[in-house]
Structure formats: structure tokens, C-alpha cells
Amino acid sequence: MKYEHWLDDPLNVRKLWRGFLVVLALTVIAGFFVDLHPHFEIESWFGFYAVYGFITCLLMIVGAKALGLFLKKPDSYYAQDERDE
Amino acid sequence: MSSAFIFHPALILIAGALLLPFLRGTARNGAVLLAPTFALVALWLLPEGKLWQVQWLDYQLAPLAVDKLSRLFATIFLLMAAVGGLFALRQTSRLEVPAAFLYAGSAVGVTLAGDLVTVFLFWEFMAVGSTLVIWSAGTPGAWAASRRYVAVHLAGGVILFAGIAGQIAITGDASFHAMKADSIATWLILIGFLINAGAPPLSAWLPDAYPEASWSGTVFLSAFTTKTAVYVLLRGFPGTEILVWVGIFMIFYGIVYALLENDMRRILAYSIVNQVGFMITGIGIGTEMALNGAAAHAFAHIIYKALLLMSAGAVLAATNRRKCSELGGLFHSMPITTICGTIGALAISSFPLTSGFISKSMVTQAAIDGHLQMVWLFLAAASAGVFLHAGIKFPWFVFFQKDSGLRPADPPASLRWAMIFFAFLCIALGVWPDPLYAMLPYEVNYAPYTAGHVITQLQLLLFSGLAFFVMLDFLKRTPTITLDVDWLWRVAGPEVAKSFRLALAETRAGFGEMIESGKARYCILLARHRRPEGLLMRSWPTGSMALWVMVMLLANLGIYYFG
Numbered sequence: 066m067k068y069e070h071w072l073d074d075p076l077n078v079r080k081l082w083r084g085f086l087v088v089l090a091l092t093v094i095a096g097f098f099v100d101l102h103p104h105f106e107i108e109s110w111f112g113f114y115a116v117y118g119f120i121t122c123l124l125m126i127v128g129a130k131a132l133g134l135f136l137k138k139p140d141s142y143y144a145q146d147e148r149d150e
Numbered sequence: 151m152s153s154a155f156i157f158h159p160a161l162i163l164i165a166g167a168l169l170l171p172f173l174r175g176t177a178r179n180g181a182v183l184l185a186p187t188f189a190l191v192a193l194w195l196l197p198e199g200k201l202w203q204v205q206w207l208d209y210q211l212a213p214l215a216v217d218k219l220s221r222l223f224a225t226i227f228l229l230m231a232a233v234g235g236l237f238a239l240r241q242t243s244r245l246e247v248p249a250a251f252l253y254a255g256s257a258v259g260v261t262l263a264g265d266l267v268t269v270f271l272f273w274e275f276m277a278v279g280s281t282l283v284i285w286s287a288g289t290p291g292a293w294a295a296s297r298r299y300v301a302v303h304l305a306g307g308v309i310l311f312a313g314i315a316g317q318i319a320i321t322g323d324a325s326f327h328a329m330k331a332d333s334i335a336t337w338l339i340l341i342g343f344l345i346n347a348g349a350p351p352l353s354a355w356l357p358d359a360y361p362e363a364s365w366s367g368t369v370f371l372s373a374f375t376t377k378t379a380v381y382v383l384l385r386g387f388p389g390t391e392i393l394v395w396v397g398i399f400m401i402f403y404g405i406v407y408a409l410l411e412n413d414m415r416r417i418l419a420y421s422i423v424n425q426v427g428f429m430i431t432g433i434g435i436g437t438e439m440a441l442n443g444a445a446a447h448a449f450a451h452i453i454y455k456a457l458l459l460m461s462a463g464a465v466l467a468a469t470n471r472r473k474c475s476e477l478g479g480l481f482h483s484m485p486i487t488t489i490c491g492t493i494g495a496l497a498i499s500s501f502p503l504t505s506g507f508i509s510k511s512m513v514t515q516a517a518i519d520g521h522l523q524m525v526w527l528f529l530a531a532a533s534a535g536v537f538l539h540a541g542i543k544f545p546w547f548v549f550f551q552k553d554s555g556l557r558p559a560d561p562p563a564s565l566r567w568a569m570i571f572f573a574f575l576c577i578a579l580g581v582w583p584d585p586l587y588a589m590l591p592y593e594v595n596y597a598p599y600t601a602g603h604v605i606t607q608l609q610l611l612l613f614s615g616l617a618f619f620v621m622l623d624f625l626k627r628t629p630t631i632t633l634d635v636d637w638l639w640r641v642a643g644p645e646v647a648k649s650f651r652l653a654l655a656e657t658r659a660g661f662g663e664m665i666e667s668g669k670a671r672y673c674i675l676l677a678r679h680r681r682p683e684g685l686l687m688r689s690w691p692t693g694s695m696a697l698w699v700m701v702m703l704l705a706n707l708g709i710y711y712f713g
Binding site: 133140 | 625
């Protein structure tokens with residue numbers, strides 16, 4: 066099957082995913098071989114940055130979602146007051 | 151004045167702004183590009199020191215004062231004006247670019263001001279110029295937003311003016327130097343500065359107004375107001391501890407709202423607040439490393455934020471759509487815009503080899519050097535969050551994700567070259583940071599590219615990217631907006647005013663009724679005694695008259711005897 070762009074091919078997307086996971090693993094494994102110059106105690110935990118980045122992002126997404134429950138409105142919300150003006 | 155040949159760069163740009171409306175065609179395009187370029191050359195020919203000194207009333211003013219910090223900010227503002235002008239060459243509104251140059255020139259004027267009076271003057275000119283930029287979009291939404299915008303900024307101007315007047319009255323000194331927030335006057339100045347920085351509680355003016363400007367207007371708006379505020383905070387309030395927490399609040403506020411947002415340019419507007427938060431945190435930490443970091447980050451930020459908004463502007467100009475839920479798949483037909491936008495996204499995320507990496511990490515390093523573990527943890531989480539909300543979210547939903555079926559072409563040459571130039575700078579500064587480091591106010595003893603730093607940063611960012619794709623279902627765009635504090639003055643305020651008006655009308659109606667019925671009762675009373683048969687109007691018999699005269703005479707006699 067011919068695709069408009071190589072990125073439209075699911076096979077290529079799967080390859081990209083695999084490449085991404087390999088790079089992820091490499092960055093963590095690199096921690097074994099490189100001195101990361103930890104300053105704080107917590108930094109010297111193995112894979113700290115990876116875990117911290119992942120978990121804080123999950124928390125931010127969930128936090129935003131929770132806030133959205135209260136504050137999300139349809140995007141015509143302000144249309145009324147703008148018509149008044 | 152040391153030399154008659156010293157030109158004020160801000161005045162060159164403002165003169166250009168005033169000249170532009172009279173030019174057409176090639177002459178106009180040439181002037182758009184040359185005015186900021188001349189100003190930039192003039193700036194770099196200036197020696198350091200207080201170059202213009204004026205005696206005004208009892209105060210010594212210095213409308214043109216140059217040091218490393220002011221030269222750094224003036225340079226990036228003028229560069230932004232030049233490249234923004236290139237990007238906006240095809241803008242059909244004849245008001246926008248002159249307004250933007252007035253705005254940019256005033257921002258340069260603030261950075262080169264050696265005294266508070268000049269700061270205030272140019273500060274207000276900035277409010278005028280930026281309002282005109284929003285206005286020139288010419289849509290009803292822009293008109294309404296510009297009115298809200300100018301209201302906030304005029305209020306901020308009043309607060310700043312009160313602070314400056316108080317400060318000058320207390321100290322008798324108008325010069326602009328580092329202050330401590332220890333009196334009402336300095337607090338008012340600090341608050342006035344922070345309002346323009348997009349700090350809470352009025353932060354919503356920024357994401358409310360900026361995305362309403364035209365496709366090129368938002369590019370200008372993103373650069374000057376907040377970064378001028380960063381500059382004046384850098385000079386006026388370095389090391390003010392509260393700024394650390396104000397900055398951290400702004401960082402997370404920006405991330406959370408950007409995650410919820412659907413409008414691509416509002417995402418980027420929220421991320422301005424987020425990025426300014428990093429700078430303000432740096433100013434609050436206040437060490438040389440932190441202040442250098444804040445200044446460098448402002449410089450890098452203006453470039454990559456403008457680049458991101460240029461790519462969004464190119465999409466808007468080509469598709470007339472702003473909402474992520476209506477965009478997607480644009481990489482098929484807009485490869486240059488996609489690549490430039492992605493470079494901007496990588497730079498804002500501080501990927502190694504981009505400008506964000508060499509600037510933002512100085513602020514983080516300052517937190518480490520100061521053993522501020524809590525601050526550092528927040529900053530690290532925020533770095534991951536930036537990648538989440540701007541670094542991936544923006545390019546993903548605009549250029550990739552599901553295919554919207556839109557196939558607009560890449561924009562015309564002037565827009566393309568502006569994007570390509572800034573994309574080049576994002577990478578050039580990241581690869582070769584030394585020229586930028588040399589321009590910073592303090593000496594830089596920092597090497598961004600250590601193996602440890604690169605690897606930890608990659609871990610942080612790539613796992614944040616993993617979180618984005620794992621949670622993609624949670625991040626699906628919906629045609630919604632998220633209420634921000636502008637709700638207070640767009641809905642709550644008018645509602646309160648309306649109910650007051652109703653109550654007032656009712657009370658007035660009630661009073662009116664009371665007065666009417668009172669009048670009616672009084673009339674009846676009057677009529678009762680004064681009608682032809684009433685007590686006071688009927689004719690009395692002569693006998694009763696004689697009787698009353700006798701009674702009065704007797705009374706008179708009585709008083710005469712006993713009085």
C-alpha cells in the first residue's frame with residue numbers, strides 16, 4: 066500500500082516507537098557509566114530523573130484533568146458577553 | 151551629554167514607527183527592516199554609562215543609560231523587532247507594524263532608562279503600542295480583548311506610578327537601581343512590575359489578549375511586555391525571596407492551563423507565563439548564576455517563543471483555524487513550518503543542543519548551588535512539564551496527531567525566512583553559547599555540556615515524553631476553554647454590576663413611589679382644609695369674629711395684669 070508520507074505508514078510509526086523505547090533505555094543505562102554529579106541525596110538514586118520526570122508528568126496531567134472538571138466550559142462560553150459588547 | 155552623535159536606539163525605532171504609515175511598497179518594506187537594524191547598530195555603538203543626563207524639577211534623570219544588562223535586553227528586543235518585521239511584511243493591516251515598533255521601541259526605552267520617571271513613561275507607551283497591536287487584528291474578539299487588556303495595564307500603570315512617586319518622595323532620588331521591597335512605595339513598584347510579568351493574581355490578561363491578535367501580531371506581543379518586566383525585576387529587585395515562589399506558581403499555572411487548553415496560540419500564551427516563571431524564580435534566587443540564568447533565559451525565550459508563535463501564525467494564516475481539535479496532519483504539506491515549529495518546541499523544552507538547554511539550566515544550577523532542594527525539585531518537575539505542555543503537545547496536536555485533511559502550503563518567503571532564521575538561532579545558541587554568555591551581566595563560570603547534565607536532562611525529558619504518549623487519551627482535545635481569573639472581570643464583575651444596577655433601579659423606583667404617594671396624601675390634606683367648604687376657606691359668621699376679638703383683648707388684659 067502506498068502512503069502519502071512515510072510517517073503515515075503504521076509500520077514506520079511502530080519502528081519509531083521501538084527506537085524511542087531503545088533511546089529511553091539507553092539514557093537510563095548510561096547512568097551506570099557516567100558520573101551524573103549528584104548534588105542532592107535523592108539525585109544519586111538510580112534512574113532518578115527518569116522516574117521523577119515520568120511521575121511528575123503523570124501527576125501534572127491528572128492534576129490538570131481534575132482542575133478541568135471544575136473549570137472547563139464549552140468554548141462558546143464567553144460568546145454571550147462578547148456579543149453584548 | 152558626552153557626545154552630540156549619540157542616538158537613542160528607542161527613539162530611532164519610534165521615529166521609524168511614525169514614518170511607516172507614510173510609506174508604501176518597497177520603501178515601506180525597506181523601512182520595516184532598516185529601522186530596527188539602525189537602532190541595533192546605534193545600540194552597539196553606545197559606550198557604557200549614563201549617556202544622557204537631564205535636570206527635571208529637582209531630579210537628575212538619565213533617559214539613556216547603558217550597561218551589560220540593558221544592552222543584552224535592548225539587543226534581543228531590537229533583533230525581535232527586525233525579524234518580527236520580516237515575518238509581518240505581508241500583514242495587510244497598516245496599523246500593526248508601526249504599532250509594534252512603537253511597542254518595541256518603548257520596551258527598548260525601558261531597558262535603557264537610568265531613572266524611574268523614564269521607565270514609567272516608556273512603560274505606558276508600551277501599553278499603548280501593544281493595545282494597538284491587538285486592536286489592529288480588526289475582529290470583534292480582538293476589540294473586546296484589547297479593552298480588557300488595556301484596563302489591566304492602565305491599572306498596573308497607576309500602581310506603578312503611585313510606587314514611583316512614593317519612592318521619589320521618600321528618597322529624593324529618581325535613579326533606577328536595586329531596591330528592597332520594604333516600604334509601601336517599593337511594594338507598589340514591585341506589584342506594578344509583576345502585573346506586566348503575568349504574575350498572579352491578574353495573570354489571565356496574557357492568555358486572554360495575546361491570542362486575539364493577528365497571525366503576526368501575537369509574535370510581537372509575546373516578546374516585549376513580559377520580558378521588559380523581567381528586565382526591570384532583574385535590575386530593581388534581584389534576590390527578593392518572594393519572587394522564587396511567585397515564579398514557581400507561574401511555572402505550574404502555565405503548565406496546567408496549557409495542558410487543558412485547545413487553542414494552539416493560547417497554549418503558547420500560557421507557556422509564556424510558564425517560562426517567565428523560570429526567570430522570576432531565578433531573579434528571586436538572586437545569585438550571580440541565577441541572575442545570569444534569568445537574563446540568558448529571557449534572551450533565548452524571546453527567540454524560541456517567537457518561533458513557535460510564527461509557526462502557529464503561519465498555520466493560522468493558511469487555515470484560519472486556531473483550535474487543536476480542528477487541526478492535525480499539517481506536516482504533509484507544511485514541512486518547513488513543521489520543522490521550524492518543532493525546533494522551537496525542542497528549544498523551549500531545553501533539549502541539549504538548543505538555546506533553552508544552555509539558559510534554563512543556569513537557573514536550575516543556581517538552585518543546586520544554593521542547596522535549595524525544594525526549589526530544585528519544583529524546577530526539575532517543571533522542566534519535564536514544559537516538554538509535556540509545549541514541547542510535545544503543541545507540535546503534536548497541530549502538525550501530527552490525526553489527519554484533519556487540511557493540506558495548506560508552507561507560507562510565503564518572508565514568513566519562511568523569519569522562521570528559518572530564528573530556528574537557526576535556537577540551535578546556534580545551543581551549540582555555541584559563548585557569545586550569549588559573554589553578553590550576560592556577570593561573568594559566567596558554567597559549562598552546560600557535561601555528560602552528566604546531558605544524560606539527566608534527556609532522562610527527564612524523554613520520560614516526560616513517554617508520559618505524554620501513555621496518557622494521550624487523557625489529553626485528547628475537546629472544544630472547551632478553561633476558566634481563568636479573567637472570569638472575575640468578564641462574568642462575575644459584570645454580573646455584580648448588573649445586580650447592583652437592578653437593585654439601584656428598584657430602590658429608586660421604590661423611593662419614587664413613596665414620594666409620589668406622599669405628595670398625593672399631602673395634596674388631599676391641603677385640599678381638605680382649603681376647598682370652598684374647608685376649615686380655612688369657608689366664610690365665618692361676624693359673631694364668631696367678635697367673640698374671638700373679645701377673647702384676644704381679654705388675654706391682652708390678663709397679660710398686662712399678671713405679666
